[in-house]
Amino acid sequence: xxxRMLKYELKKVFLKTGSxxxxxxxxxxMGITCFFxxxxxxxDGEGNSQRGPAAVAQLRAAQKAWSGYLDEEKxxxxxxxxxxxRNTPEALSQNIKEMNIAYGxxxxxxxxxxxxxxxxxxxxxxHDYYRADSLTEDAASDFYINRTRLLREWLEDEAEDxxxxxxxAYLIRQYENLETPFYYDYMAGWQQLxxxxxxxxxxxxxILGYLVAGIFSNEFTWKCEAVFxxxxxxxxxxxxxxxxxxxxxxxxxxxxxxxxxxxxxxLHLGTDGWNLPVxxxxxxxxxxxxxxxxxxYFLIGMGGYVGCLFISFLSMLIxxxxxxxxxxxxxxxxxxxxxxxxxxxxxxxxxxxxxLLPDQLLQxxxxxxxxxxxxxxxxxxxxxSVIMILYGVLTAALVPVxxxxxxxx
Amino acid sequence: xxxxxxxxxxxxxxxxxxxxxxxYTMSTGVYGLLGVNGAGKTTLMRxxxxxxxxxxxxxxxxxxxxxxxxxxxxxxxxxxxQEFGYYPDxxxxxxxxxxxxxxxxxxxxxxxxxxxxxxxxxxxxxxDKKMKKLSGGMKRRVGIAQAMLxxxxxxxxxxxxxGLDPKERIRFxxxxxxxxxxxxxxxxxxxxxxxxxxxxxxxxxxxxxxxAAGTAQELIDAMPQQVWSVEAVKEEAAxxxxxxKVSNVKAIPGGVSLRVISSEKPAGHAVLETATLEDLFLxxxxxxxxxDKDVEV
Numbered sequence: 001x002x003x004r005m006l007k008y009e010l011k012k013v014f015l016k017t018g019s020x021x022x023x024x025x026x027x028x029x030m031g032i033t034c035f036f037x038x039x040x041x042x043x044d045g046e047g048n049s050q051r052g053p054a055a056v057a058q059l060r061a062a063q064k065a066w067s068g069y070l071d072e073e074k075x076x077x078x079x080x081x082x083x084x085x086r087n088t089p090e091a092l093s094q095n096i097k098e099m100n101i102a103y104g105x106x107x108x109x110x111x112x113x114x115x116x117x118x119x120x121x122x123x124x125x126x127h128d129y130y131r132a133d134s135l136t137e138d139a140a141s142d143f144y145i146n147r148t149r150l151l152r153e154w155l156e157d158e159a160e161d162x163x164x165x166x167x168x169a170y171l172i173r174q175y176e177n178l179e180t181p182f183y184y185d186y187m188a189g190w191q192q193l194x195x196x197x198x199x200x201x202x203x204x205x206x207i208l209g210y211l212v213a214g215i216f217s218n219e220f221t222w223k224c225e226a227v228f229x230x231x232x233x234x235x236x237x238x239x240x241x242x243x244x245x246x247x248x249x250x251x252x253x254x255x256x257x258x259x260x261x262x263x264x265x266x267l268h269l270g271t272d273g274w275n276l277p278v279x280x281x282x283x284x285x286x287x288x289x290x291x292x293x294x295x296x297y298f299l300i301g302m303g304g305y306v307g308c309l310f311i312s313f314l315s316m317l318i319x320x321x322x323x324x325x326x327x328x329x330x331x332x333x334x335x336x337x338x339x340x341x342x343x344x345x346x347x348x349x350x351x352x353x354x355x356l357l358p359d360q361l362l363q364x365x366x367x368x369x370x371x372x373x374x375x376x377x378x379x380x381x382x383x384x385s386v387i388m389i390l391y392g393v394l395t396a397a398l399v400p401v402x403x404x405x406x407x408x409x
Numbered sequence: 410x411x412x413x414x415x416x417x418x419x420x421x422x423x424x425x426x427x428x429x430x431x432x433y434t435m436s437t438g439v440y441g442l443l444g445v446n447g448a449g450k451t452t453l454m455r456x457x458x459x460x461x462x463x464x465x466x467x468x469x470x471x472x473x474x475x476x477x478x479x480x481x482x483x484x485x486x487x488x489x490x491q492e493f494g495y496y497p498d499x500x501x502x503x504x505x506x507x508x509x510x511x512x513x514x515x516x517x518x519x520x521x522x523x524x525x526x527x528x529x530x531x532x533x534x535x536x537d538k539k540m541k542k543l544s545g546g547m548k549r550r551v552g553i554a555q556a557m558l559x560x561x562x563x564x565x566x567x568x569x570x571x572g573l574d575p576k577e578r579i580r581f582x583x584x585x586x587x588x589x590x591x592x593x594x595x596x597x598x599x600x601x602x603x604x605x606x607x608x609x610x611x612x613x614x615x616x617x618x619x620x621a622a623g624t625a626q627e628l629i630d631a632m633p634q635q636v637w638s639v640e641a642v643k644e645e646a647a648x649x650x651x652x653x654k655v656s657n658v659k660a661i662p663g664g665v666s667l668r669v670i671s672s673e674k675p676a677g678h679a680v681l682e683t684a685t686l687e688d689l690f691l692x693x694x695x696x697x698x699x700x701d702k703d704v705e706v
Contacts, residue, residue, distance in 0.1 A: 004507075004510040004516065005507070005510045008503065008506070008507035008510065011498075011499070011503065012498075012499070015496075015498035015499070016498060017498075219494075222494045222495065222496060222497065223490075223492045223493070223494025224494040224495065225494070226455070226458070226460060226488065226490035226492075226494070227490065227493075227494070227508060227555060228511065229459075229460055230459065230483055230486055230488045231483060231508065231511040231513075232480050232483045232512050232513040232559070233480070233510075233511045233512070233513055234483065234511055235479070235480070236480065238511040
């Protein structure tokens with residue numbers, strides 16, 4: 001009985017022309033996002049930029065040549081190789097074609113060179129793209145030490161008032177707990193996948209918001225509520241089937257979209273580097289979460305799912321309460337775009353609040369880079385763990401509220 | 410035993426009393442609830458369908474409060490609301506199958522009932538048509554089919570013939586008559602002829618109250634005024650309409666023939682007539698001239 005009701009609830013949603021257009025739009029936008037995510041270039045020996053599967057294979061081969069543990073010896077070699085390339089006539093030339101040829105030689109060590117720029121920066125929040133060019137091989141031994149040193153200096157100086165002593169100790173401990181030397185390998189697949197993940201998740205959320213917004217309110221829009229509520233299951237099982245429909249729409253479309261995106265990108269760029277620490281990529285060098293790329297992928301995927309579930313259920317609650325689909329559709333839009341208007345406030349307290357907003361779940365990739373810490377019961381916890389648990393619980397709490405609100409109308 | 414008992418029922422919306430102290434008991438048969446728009450018919454019916462809770466009083470089914478019975482009561486209920494909504498992209502068959510599922514019908518029973526009712530309401534050939542493509546009359550027929558899906562003991566039809574053309578109205582009336590066997594049917598309308606043919610008992614509702622109730626003959630017999638036929642020149646017609654309730658004006662050679670409701674003889678040459686249901690309704694709901702109420706005879 002419940003399955004039949006669920007089947008028809010899903011039919012109500014997907015038979016609408018608007019829903020079909022929304023789904024088609026999602027497919028198109030996903031296609032565009034995948035195209036950009038897969039777009040990796042390789043500069044050949046002639047200085048020409050190549051794209052497509054051949055370019056991926058060549059880039060992989062170039063970077064694989066430098067794979068291995070990033071120990072002192074490897075760092076030393078990378079510094080030396082970088083200097084060698086930098087001092088070639090091609091690199092010193094003002095001719096773009098020549099410079100491109102030099103860049104082509106550099107592609108194999110590019111990822112490690114970026115890490116050198118981070119490690120040997122002047123300050124924790126500094127980034128000098130050419131810092132690696134001024135290094136000598138003797139500096140190699142400081143590669144990992146610098147990471148913690150710069151953090152300590154930052155915590156004692158610029159960020160002194162931003163964290164409690166316990167939080168500072170937590171950050172340092174997390175940095176020290178990173179296993180070094182870590183392994184380095186080609187990992188363009190994961191880097192590109194992470195880069196565009198917020199786009200895919202937010203697009204999916206907006207479409208989901210549109211799809212679920214009418215589940216409850218459309219009974220009123222279509223004037224079907226009298227028959228619905230006067231039926232035997234109109235105030236119990238039929239309401240549950242609506243909630244289930246919302247759940248399955250979010251679950252089905254979210255994972256379809258996320259797994260399709262991941263599958264396409266990883267199929268094209270490869271899954272190499274899945275077990276590398278996220279810090280092996282310069283964009284996550286400062287990250288205090290000691291996780292691998294695969295773990296980061298799961299966090300992004302699950303965070304996005306919890307976020308989409310929460311926002312969709314909130315939208316459904318508004319739909320049930322206000323009987324207005326338009327108002328309900330606005331919920332995801334407001335929750336996704338409003339924080340970006342207030343995100344530029346340079347206040348640690350404000351950042352802590354902004355860090356708890358549900359849009360953060362849709363962009364875990366970014367949240368993993370924020371130094372938002374919360375002290376709960378004497379324990380220091382990072383933003384990502386807090387929002388995952390918080391919104392997981394809130395989503396579960398929304399279900400009975402939604403049920404009660406609608407059945408009492 | 411089948412007894413739907415309304416006791417001292419009241420419903421207020423802010424300061425407006427939509428239903429005032431209504432008491433009535435119904436069992437098997439067709440009950441016609443007649444009143445002008447705004448008389449409180451829909452509010453009363455929505456309370457009988459547990460869609461809104463009364464401000465005071467009670468409704469019981471065989472002695473049990475219907476709101477406490479919850480799903481057990483709704484299991485007995487079939488309801489066609491005044492504004493019958495539908496899922497625009499569903500086919501007729503899907504609509505009925507979905508409604509059957511929320512009415513708790515098992516899949517096999519749902520399929521059987523849907524097929525039977527589609528045949529009964531003459532919609533067999535339109536089963537695969539989308540609801541949004543149906544004409545007003547066809548939608549109403551689907552509406553009655555959905556109300557009958559659970560083979561309900563109580564069938565509540567709110568203005569089921571509203572907006573239908575005369576042919577559809579007759580067809581619909583006959584259909585309700587067919588379906589009314591062994592159940593309690595409460596039918597609201599502001600169209601006299603709808604219930605004149607099919608209702609066993611008629612409830613006249615005005616300003617939230619039941620003004621009179623009984624069979625058509627009982628109500629006619631109890632009418633406090635009489636019906637007179639008066640022939641007059643055209644110029645006199647207006648003064649009659651101002652002074653009396655006039656249920657009909659017919660042009661005749663040399664003037665008009667008026668059907669006047671009055672306790673005294675309106676003119677020396679007036680002839681006493683036998684009252685009809687239409688006269689009765691006009692007596693209760695009609696006004697003298699400039700009637701802005703909504704009664705169709």
